[in-house]
Amino acid sequence: MNPVEMIRKKRSGGALTEAEIEFLIAGYVRGDVPDYQMSAFLMAVYFQGMSDRESACFTETMLHSGSIVDLSSIPGVKVDKHSTGGVGDKVSLILAPMVAACGVPVPMISGRGLGHTGGTLDKLEAIPGFRTDLSMKEYVEVIRETGLVLIGQTPEIAPADRKMYALRDVTSTVESIPLIAGSIMSKKLAEGIDALVLDVKTGNGAFMQTEKESLALARALVGIGAAGGKPTAGLVTSMDQPLGQAIGNWWEVVESVECLRGKQVPDLMDVTLALGGLMLKLGGKASTMEAGIELCRSAIWSGRAYEKFLQIVSRQGGDTRAIENLPAYPPSLNRIEVTATDSGYVHAFKTREIGVLATELGAGRSRVDEAIDPKAGIIVGKKIGEKVEAGDVLAVIMTDRPEAAVRAADAYRSFVGIGREPVAVPPVIRWYVDIHGVKPYSRNDVYPAG
């Protein structure tokens, strides 16, 4: 067993055996395989990829580098959702209580935002008092009591991935489908889940900008889930414009609460209900995804989803008065209305740039150790397909940073493409992916998920 030979084998397009992958990853975690060999190996993987068997074994080895939560004492089929991340993606905040309210336990370990995307943890922490740093013992207690739990990564979970991700970040080896898939799945499989639903974003605000890449990642994730014995299915959804209207941590909580109380935000709720339907299908509470969607709808209109949200906020230390009285939240120093200078129809967004702008307003981080301003953000007024008259409000921007405030309106305006001709509202859900393959998404299908 020689790391140099393994790097050479991968470099030359060969496939490593399970024993070789275990040797390499376990040796790396122990410190026997140095960073410089691992980074050369990762770059070779970037160019040569991994076979399905290698991917599955790579993920398993990272998974077993740490603890795997045992939720077998919790009744029911535990199902989580993972999103590859985007701008305005607050789906988890609505989805988790909605699905839990339908009787499927949701153990959810989330990340923080970095770069142009937000993170579920930062959004939850915008709620005064909300604790995401539960111990593993509390994690099991909370899901047992409430049917869901929302926490951040703990040091026990997949330490190999944490060490490897830090290395990938500084060696330009992040953008590799088998490495991304292994990183995601090693953490998800450690949560104690029985099944997993994926929201793989595609478009100019996503990490994977083309449908081809997004589908390849979705297939890789589904394959690893299946190899790990956890039924996995997913949707490829559009990130060619922000999802919903709110961008920024507190504002995304506000929009989520409004949706839980029944507000119709078409693209956001289309994605949330479809993922919810799939989770209920995989969780054994609905015979089809369609039937699952209907159960989710009833959890919303009955108020049970909102009640579940209040319950988890309270259980994890959050102040439910902030939720029940949204306007009482402290305002930003600057509130800027961005008005249109042209008339026409919204054709396109530079979505990634809007995410970066939100970060500059204080809503995100460009370094992991930066602080976040939860009330900084953007409310998107006009979305793709909407008619605009000169002078209409395109968006409202909130920030405490005076310099960002000066530039923000012109910047935002430059990120919205307005054309003369009307355009159709593009479908937000594009593809359905499971172990049987890929098909175009259509609400009228009955999906044979699982």
Place this chain on the structure above:
Amino acid sequence: MNPVEMIRKKRSGGALTEAEIEFLIAGYVRGDVPDYQMSAFLMAVYFQGMSDRESACFTETMLHSGSIVDLSSIPGVKVDKHSTGGVGDKVSLILAPMVAACGVPVPMISGRGLGHTGGTLDKLEAIPGFRTDLSMKEYVEVIRETGLVLIGQTPEIAPADRKMYALRDVTSTVESIPLIAGSIMSKKLAEGIDALVLDVKTGNGAFMQTEKESLALARALVGIGAAGGKPTAGLVTSMDQPLGQAIGNWWEVVESVECLRGKQVPDLMDVTLALGGLMLKLGGKASTMEAGIELCRSAIWSGRAYEKFLQIVSRQGGDTRAIENLPAYPPSLNRIEVTATDSGYVHAFKTREIGVLATELGAGRSRVDEAIDPKAGIIVGKKIGEKVEAGDVLAVIMTDRPEAAVRAADAYRSFVGIGREPVAVPPVIRWYVDIHGVKPYSRNDVYPAG
């Protein structure tokens, strides 16, 4: 300037600017750019290559990481030869005194053998007393007095290359033409040369096994030489069988001395004379390579080349009595005649395997810190094209290692392919390469070298 972005740029097929390459290499030597970023960069170069400009700048930066010997006080055009290494390649031992005897100063910094190939330093050190560890001051003194100097690498020369090569060795990033070319040329350009001649080996005993790869390396080396202002030309020569008859350090000295005294060993002397002719052409002592070859011949038959060899041996501390009385050298414990079991014609050699066998007999190293037995080796009896009767001696093997002695004859026999039909003796010199391009080698051409 961010190494992560430079790795990304190279990974995506872009070309780095000169400032970026300098930042990366100088930062690496200082320790500001860590090993793990450099190894990821090197693997990206393995897959994406380098442009001619990048190669030249990469080499220049490594060259300037250390001292460059100033030989401007030595009259004449200083010319060195570099070989990419092979089995039985003792060309330098004949070539350097032969060319120096014709009035072209030869400053030669050589390496040690590693793996299946020998190294000029190890061969020179087989001569009792011969010192290759001269200081830079002695280096200049010796070439001033004798017209040539033969030493090993010093810590002052291209420390960036030394640090980088050690990293490449343990990260499977050795086999990349721009990296190999940069490594060779950064050391050669530091020697104080005015021009350089290359012997790029090709075939199953060479590092580059195909003519395509060998020509690509030759072109890369010639391009870097030209970019550094040093006229460079080279030959691509066969390593599909050992060069000459002797393999092993003392035995290669013996064969070299015999050739310096006028012995005809066709393939070895064809290569040596052609390279010598080219060095005299580049050194301004002959108007054509052909004329240079004739001058080299006369240096041999007149005895001046042999006298020059004795002079440099003596000047660098070697015992000339060992040279003048070759049979007095202590013999090996085991001397094994390998006899043929079949009759026919020698069709082919497994040249690399023969080099590895010589290493196992004690003639080389598999690790850099291993000791060498100078008298261990192989004398090749029958070469490609020669007729063989069962019982004929194919080779004679010398070793002090009893275990190696037991296996050696059967091993050697299995590395020689004998067929029924006669085959022609293949030409040893295949291609001529200079800045104007590549052409097939033909003795009757007059090469527009330089």
